[in-house]
Amino acid sequence: MPPFLPAPGPTYAGADWGRAARGKSSPVGASRSQAQRDESTVESMYVAVSAVLLAGAAFALVASPALVFGVVHGDARRVLIICGKWAGAGVFLARLISGLWRW
DSSP states (O other): OOTTSOOOOGGGTTOOSSGGGGTTTSOTTOOOOHHHHHHHHHHHHHHHHHHHHHHHHHHHHHHHHHHTSOOOOTHHHHHHHHHHHHHHHHHHHHHHHHHHHHO
């Protein structure tokens, strides 16, 4: 294990932290164990939930002057809300793609 990574905790005591631990190096057509399928489900759900939360935070950060504080009016308010939606969508896709790509 590289020195910059933390030591495995009790949850990962038996894992080798590589592709083999997630069933990636198994032959084509080989069935995966229930634990490997559960791990896939948990990791993909974690990525999806964290992507939604980060997207909401990005939207709130960009659109909060228009929605919460009320310091922006007119067309600028509409532009901030639209930019907040785009920022949220961008952060969502970036987190989803990076999380699933690493996994």
